[in-house]
Amino acid sequence: MPQEPIKLPSISSTEALIVELLGGHERFGLELVDGSDGRLKRGTIYVTLSRMETKGFVESRQEERPAGAIGLPRRMYRVTAYGAKVHQAYLLLRDALALKPAEAH
Amino acid sequence: MPGIWMTRIARRLTRPDTFDRLVSPAIADLQLESQLTRFARWRHYPAIVLVIAWALISDLAGELPRVFDAEALRLVWRRAAAYALAGAAVNWAIYYTLIGARLSDLQIADTARQTILQSVVYQSVAPGLTVLMIVAAYNLKRRDPAGLRTVAAATIVVAVTTLVATYVSTLLQEPALHAFALERLRSGATYEVVRPPLLINAISMVPFAWLGVVLSRRRGWPLGFSACTILGTWVLLNVTGFSFLYPLARLVPGLDAALFSRYSVPSNLLTLVGLILLWRTIERRFDRRDVVPAR
Numbered sequence: 001m002p003q004e005p006i007k008l009p010s011i012s013s014t015e016a017l018i019v020e021l022l023g024g025h026e027r028f029g030l031e032l033v034d035g036s037d038g039r040l041k042r043g044t045i046y047v048t049l050s051r052m053e054t055k056g057f058v059e060s061r062q063e064e065r066p067a068g069a070i071g072l073p074r075r076m077y078r079v080t081a082y083g084a085k086v087h088q089a090y091l092l093l094r095d096a097l098a099l100k101p102a103e104a105h
Numbered sequence: 106m107p108g109i110w111m112t113r114i115a116r117r118l119t120r121p122d123t124f125d126r127l128v129s130p131a132i133a134d135l136q137l138e139s140q141l142t143r144f145a146r147w148r149h150y151p152a153i154v155l156v157i158a159w160a161l162i163s164d165l166a167g168e169l170p171r172v173f174d175a176e177a178l179r180l181v182w183r184r185a186a187a188y189a190l191a192g193a194a195v196n197w198a199i200y201y202t203l204i205g206a207r208l209s210d211l212q213i214a215d216t217a218r219q220t221i222l223q224s225v226v227y228q229s230v231a232p233g234l235t236v237l238m239i240v241a242a243y244n245l246k247r248r249d250p251a252g253l254r255t256v257a258a259a260t261i262v263v264a265v266t267t268l269v270a271t272y273v274s275t276l277l278q279e280p281a282l283h284a285f286a287l288e289r290l291r292s293g294a295t296y297e298v299v300r301p302p303l304l305i306n307a308i309s310m311v312p313f314a315w316l317g318v319v320l321s322r323r324r325g326w327p328l329g330f331s332a333c334t335i336l337g338t339w340v341l342l343n344v345t346g347f348s349f350l351y352p353l354a355r356l357v358p359g360l361d362a363a364l365f366s367r368y369s370v371p372s373n374l375l376t377l378v379g380l381i382l383l384w385r386t387i388e389r390r391f392d393r394r395d396v397v398p399a400r
Contacts (some may be wrong), residue, residue, distance in 0.1 A: 030134040042152035046131045047159050053126065060130075072112065074137065075130035 011090045014040070015052055019079050019087040022058065026078045049077055057083030107139045107146055108132040111153055119160045120167075127163075131156040185241035 011019075017039060021032050029045045040048075052058045059080050062073040079087070115128045131153045139146040171177065201222060208218050 028134060029130050030138060042149060043155035046127055046152075046156050049130070050127045060126075062125075071136040072108075072129050072133040074133040 009055065009086045011057065011086050014044075014048055015057060016087055016090050018045075018048060018052065019057065019083055022077060022079045024079070026076045028063075028074045028076055032077075052083070053077075056080060057086060108135045108153070111157070115157050115160070118157070120164050123160045123164050127160045128153075128156055181241055 017036065018032060021027070021035050021040075027035075029049060030042070032049075033040045033042055033045050049058060049060070053060055057080060058077045060075050060077045063076050065073050112129075112132055115132070116124055119128060131149075135146060135149040135153060138149055173182070205222060208221060
């Protein structure tokens with residue numbers, strides 16, 4: 001009996017970079033842009049983070065603020081266990097594919 | 106505090122969950138950055154505009170399946186198509202009668218007359234699509250009172266359809282344009298048929314689609330009455346070639362070029378504004394008791 005095809009999760013290089021930048025910490029969007037040395041752009045970071053949240057790679061919460069604080073609360077992001085696992089698999093695959101054919105044996 | 110007006114606009118335009126997930130973090134970061142330097146703050150505005158645009162697109166993309174699901178096809182689009190056909194038929198009759206009368210005055214040969222009158226059928230298509238949008242917008246709104254975004258999604262689809270229809274209609278009308286030019290200039294004369302700028306003409310139809318959205322915010326008979334008034338006036342103005350504007354154009358220097366250029370957008374927009382004002386006056390005068398604002 002044929003097996004059901006497994007849908008593998010996909011992670012782009014930008015998403016992988018965000019996972020790396022987040023590490024084990026909780027950060028907000030602008031912090032990631034500032035820490036990326038120009039590799040992440042302000043216009044796309046929020047869209048990418050939102051997509052990653054839909055995929056389950058990151059989770060977010062609104063920061064707690066003191067009563068009477070002005071302005072919108074920031075959204076803090078952190079990597080999920082699933083996100084870390086996919087990222088690990090991505091790194092393994094990347095390293096494996098970077099090998100020359102002779103080195104692969 | 107910067108970003109307050111952007112927050113207000115974005116809240117109105119996007120779904121609450123999209124706002125929280127996508128737009129709010131960007132504005133919150135802007136507000137944080139504004140406390141540091143003024144330059145950084147201005148650098149962040151384009152990013153927010155991009156985020157809002159993305160949020161709108163993703164919201165509209167999410168709405169599209171609802172606009173064309175089985176229930177919508179049965180309850181909304183079938184009815185709208187019937188109205189559109191009726192609208193196109195009425196429009197065709199008006200065009201046929203008025204253009205036929207003008208051709209008699211011009212004493213054009215029978216063969217050319219036949220081709221020109223045949224092209225009237227295609228000319229009736231685009232306003233028919235506008236009727237489709239108005240009725241569809243009304244029914245979509247009635248089905249889902251909160252769905253202004255649904256209406257916007259449908260409007261975009263119909264605007265694209267209008268663009269295609271205008272293109273096809275112009276291609277089909279080309280033989281008529283050639284026949285008319287040949288007939289008027291007689292044999293041996295050179296002539297050029299200037300193809301109307303399709304994209305610009307199609308864009309000039311988009312306000313009508315939006316008019317459908319505006320009308321859909323009202324319920325009851327004023328909707329149909331207003332739509333008929335506006336479309337009827339529009340057809341008549343088009344047939345008369347906006348001749349009422351000629352004296353005005355002669356008085357104001359530069360107005361002639363602005364209004365009667367190859368592009369129909371300036372005159373179309375001017376007339377549209379006039380028609381909307383007319384519609385509002387009619388509504389205020391007669392329909393106040395019947396108007397139930399959208400929930």
